[in-house]
Amino acid sequence: MSDKTLTKAEIVDAIYEKTNRNRAEVKNIVESLLKIMKQAIKKDHALLISGFGKFEAYDKQARKGRNPQTDETITLPPRKVVVFRLSRKFRAELNQQ
Amino acid sequence: MNKSELVKALAEEHMLPIDEASMMVDTFFDCLRDAMVRGERVEIRGFGSFKVKEYKSYLGRNPKTGTNVEVPPKKLPAFRAGKELKDVLNG
Numbered sequence: 001m002s003d004k005t006l007t008k009a010e011i012v013d014a015i016y017e018k019t020n021r022n023r024a025e026v027k028n029i030v031e032s033l034l035k036i037m038k039q040a041i042k043k044d045h046a047l048l049i050s051g052f053g054k055f056e057a058y059d060k061q062a063r064k065g066r067n068p069q070t071d072e073t074i075t076l077p078p079r080k081v082v083v084f085r086l087s088r089k090f091r092a093e094l095n096q097q
Numbered sequence: 098m099n100k101s102e103l104v105k106a107l108a109e110e111h112m113l114p115i116d117e118a119s120m121m122v123d124t125f126f127d128c129l130r131d132a133m134v135r136g137e138r139v140e141i142r143g144f145g146s147f148k149v150k151e152y153k154s155y156l157g158r159n160p161k162t163g164t165n166v167e168v169p170p171k172k173l174p175a176f177r178a179g180k181e182l183k184d185v186l187n188g
Contacts, residue, residue, distance in 0.1 A: 006132035006139045015124045019117065029111050029121060034144050036106045038185045040098035048099045052126045055176075057186055080186040082145070084176030093134050094149065094172045 041082060053086040133174050143181035147174045 008030060016026045037055075040047045047055040062078040086094075098106075100122060108118035129139050129147065139147040149172050157168040178186075 004132075004135075004137045006128060006137050008141055011125055011128045011141075014128050015121050018120060018124060026121075029107070029113070030125070032110050033103075033107050033122065033125060034141065036103060036110070038144065038182050040103065040106075041182070042186050044098050046098070047103070049103075049126055050100055052130060082176070082178040082182060082186065084147070084174065086174055090130055091173070093130065094174070 042080075049087075051087055051089045053084055053090055056083050056085065057081070058083070141179070143179050145179040145182055146177050148177075149173070150175050 012023065012027050012030050015030065016023050019026065021029075037047055041055050041057050045057045057080050060079050060081055063076050065074050065076045066072065067074060104115065104119045104122050107113065107122065108115050111118075113121075132139050133147060133149050136149055138149075152171050152173065154170045155168050157166050158164070159166055
């Protein structure tokens with residue numbers, strides 16, 4: 001298991017190497033891509049990337065919670081959460097020897 | 098939204114040829130997938146992070162037949178939404 005972390009900068013570099021646009025422009029495009037993805041998850045409740053997986057937004061009901069520090073009972077508001085389900089292809093790639 | 102719609106939306110926003118937008122979207126997800134296959138963490142600021150979790154083998158049960166089955170060890174990515182994504186969804 002590696003301790004390395006992939007970040008946006010490396011993704012920008014990988015794309016930059018395959019195009020003749022400058023790095024700043026590629027960075028802008030990657031930011032747009034992320035913005036479009038976020039909006040799609042909000043608007044469609046799902047973003048399906050074949051061969052990779054699916055991001056799904058679903059609603060969580062309001063529930064009663066408790067502040068562990070003060071012991072106060074509070075109502076946590078309803079909210080939307082995102083789950084990622086990986087594709088069969090990606091699952092197979094992760095688990096091959 | 099699916100991948101081809103994502104490519105189209107990106108191409109329109111930046112007036113890119115479809116081929117180039119498609120290469121960019123593919124490269125983006127290839128980077129994520131390859132990093133996780135290598136066992137690396139992924140952190141995309143504002144969107145979220147992925148961490149590959151290793152699960153040990155355990156004794157499961159076939160819910161249809163009730164027989165015990167050995168579930169082999171497996172690796173699965175865990176996704177955590179970033180702050181901006183949570184804000185977009187709940188804003």
